[in-house]
Amino acid sequence: MNQLFASTSLLVLAASAPLFWWNQDDPATRAPSGKELTQLIDALYAVEPYKPASRAEIDALLEPYAALPAPSKSDRKPLSKKIEKAWGKLRELPKKGEHWYWDEKGEPRRGRFFVSGKTSKPKGLFIGLHGGGVGSADASGALASYQGPAGARGWLSIYPQAIEATECGWTDTGTEEWIMTLIDEARRTYGVSPDHIYIGGHSMGGYGSWVLGAHHADLFAASVPSAGAPTPIRDRATENIVAIQEGVVPNLMNLPICVFQSTDDPKVPPDANQFAVEEVKRFKETYGGYENFTYWEVDDRQHSYPTGGPDKLLERIDSFERNPHPDHVLWQPALDWKTSFYWLDWPEPRLNALIEATLDGEKNHIAVKSDGKNVKGLGVLLSSAIVNMDEEVTVTLDGTEVFRGIPQTSWATYVRTALVQDEGRLYECRIPLK
Known part of the structure; x- marks a missing residue:
C-alpha cells in the first residue's frame, strides 16, 4: 500500500x-x-x-x-x-541504500532518497541536500560528499532528491513536507534524538539548508549551507540586492549555522550570501541573539567545498544540540502548515508577520510583540520546562496584559503536542493572546 x-x-x-x-x-x-x-x-x-x-x-x-x-x-x-x-505503527524509514518513496506499479516513481550511516543507536541525523537547479537533481552527489564525514560521527544520514528539479526545488512541489516526513520516520525507526538533527547542502543544497533550516529552526540542532544562499530580492532597474526572501533571517535567531562561501565562485557569486549576512547583523543589533551564526568566507575555492572537504563543514556544527526552549524567539511564518515555532503557537499563521517573544523564567512572565497587524489566534504554549506552572504567570501582547493567573492545563493541548513524540515540544497549556 x-x-x-x-x-x-x-x-x-x-x-x-x-x-x-x-x-x-x-x-x-x-x-x-x-x-x-x-x-x-x-x-x-x-x-x-x-x-x-x-x-x-x-x-x-x-x-x-x-x-x-x-x-x-x-x-x-x-x-x-x-x-x-x-x-x-506508522510508516518507518527503510534500511540503508537507494529507495523511492512513491513506487506504485503503473505509476512514475517519485521521491528518490538514500539512507546511509549508523542505524544502531545513531548519535544524530544528518539531512544532506544536493545541488542542481532547473532540470538537474541527483541525490547521489550529496551522498558521495557527506556520507563519509557523517558516518564517521556516528550519524544516520538521509539524502533526499528534490521531487522536481527547479531553482527552488527544496521548497517547491511538496518536497519540504516530504523531508519533514522522512525525519519523522528516521526518529521512529532508528531512535534518533530530536535534539541532534542537522541539515546541510552545497549549491542549491546551500539554499535549501538556509531556508529549511530557518523554517524549522525549532527542530534542528544546526545548519551548514555552502556555496548557496537564500533567494535575494533585486531592484528591477539596477539589479542590486535590496532584500532577502522573508521567513529566513528572523527565524535563525537561535539556530547555530555556519555559512561557507568562496568569493571567486563562478556559479553562485557571493553577493547574496554577503547581503544575507549583513541582514543577520542588522537583526542581531536590533534584537540580540544569533550567537552561533558564523560566516566562513574564502577567496580561492570557486564552487567547491572548503579545503578539507565536507568534513570541515560538519566539524563546525557537530558539537551543537537543539535548544527547544530559548528564552527569546523571533518568528516570521513562511508556511501555512507550520503552526508552532518553539513555544509560540498560531493555528492559522499570517505569513510574513514578525513576532518577537521573550520569556523571563524568574518572573514567570512572557512578553510578546507583534508587527502591529492582525495576530488573531496567536498563542503561547506552556509547560513546567518553560515556567513554574504552580505560580502566577503573566503574559503581555504589545505591552498590554492579556493573562495573569495560574495556568490551567489542558488535556487536548497535552495530547496534541504529545503526538510528535518529542519531549522538547510537549506542552500542558495554551494561552491565547488574541
Missing part, C-alpha cells in the same frame, strides 16, 4: 464513524479511556501532517476535551504508552 503519511484505511476511519465515540451532545466530563482512547489516537494519526488543514482537523477531534485538565502524572505514563504504540 502506498503510504505518504498514514494509511488510507485510517483516513477513512477518521472521516466516518469516530465522532460518535464521545457523545458530543453532552460536555465531556472525563478523558477517553480504553477502546475510545485507542480510536481517538488512531484518528489523530490518520490526519495528514504538514498540510494547511491538518491543524484544524486535529483540533476538531480534540475539541470535546478542551475543558479537561492535562492528565495527572500517574495518568501520563499509560497515555504516553498508547500514543507511542500508535506512533510506532
Whole structure:
C-alpha cells in the first residue's frame, strides 16, 4: 500500500464513524479511556501532517476535551504508552541504500532518497541536500560528499532528491513536507534524538539548508549551507540586492549555522550570501541573539567545498544540540502548515508577520510583540520546562496584559503536542493572546 503519511484505511476511519465515540451532545466530563482512547489516537494519526488543514482537523477531534485538565502524572505514563504504540505503527524509514518513496506499479516513481550511516543507536541525523537547479537533481552527489564525514560521527544520514528539479526545488512541489516526513520516520525507526538533527547542502543544497533550516529552526540542532544562499530580492532597474526572501533571517535567531562561501565562485557569486549576512547583523543589533551564526568566507575555492572537504563543514556544527526552549524567539511564518515555532503557537499563521517573544523564567512572565497587524489566534504554549506552572504567570501582547493567573492545563493541548513524540515540544497549556 502506498503510504505518504498514514494509511488510507485510517483516513477513512477518521472521516466516518469516530465522532460518535464521545457523545458530543453532552460536555465531556472525563478523558477517553480504553477502546475510545485507542480510536481517538488512531484518528489523530490518520490526519495528514504538514498540510494547511491538518491543524484544524486535529483540533476538531480534540475539541470535546478542551475543558479537561492535562492528565495527572500517574495518568501520563499509560497515555504516553498508547500514543507511542500508535506512533510506532506508522510508516518507518527503510534500511540503508537507494529507495523511492512513491513506487506504485503503473505509476512514475517519485521521491528518490538514500539512507546511509549508523542505524544502531545513531548519535544524530544528518539531512544532506544536493545541488542542481532547473532540470538537474541527483541525490547521489550529496551522498558521495557527506556520507563519509557523517558516518564517521556516528550519524544516520538521509539524502533526499528534490521531487522536481527547479531553482527552488527544496521548497517547491511538496518536497519540504516530504523531508519533514522522512525525519519523522528516521526518529521512529532508528531512535534518533530530536535534539541532534542537522541539515546541510552545497549549491542549491546551500539554499535549501538556509531556508529549511530557518523554517524549522525549532527542530534542528544546526545548519551548514555552502556555496548557496537564500533567494535575494533585486531592484528591477539596477539589479542590486535590496532584500532577502522573508521567513529566513528572523527565524535563525537561535539556530547555530555556519555559512561557507568562496568569493571567486563562478556559479553562485557571493553577493547574496554577503547581503544575507549583513541582514543577520542588522537583526542581531536590533534584537540580540544569533550567537552561533558564523560566516566562513574564502577567496580561492570557486564552487567547491572548503579545503578539507565536507568534513570541515560538519566539524563546525557537530558539537551543537537543539535548544527547544530559548528564552527569546523571533518568528516570521513562511508556511501555512507550520503552526508552532518553539513555544509560540498560531493555528492559522499570517505569513510574513514578525513576532518577537521573550520569556523571563524568574518572573514567570512572557512578553510578546507583534508587527502591529492582525495576530488573531496567536498563542503561547506552556509547560513546567518553560515556567513554574504552580505560580502566577503573566503574559503581555504589545505591552498590554492579556493573562495573569495560574495556568490551567489542558488535556487536548497535552495530547496534541504529545503526538510528535518529542519531549522538547510537549506542552500542558495554551494561552491565547488574541
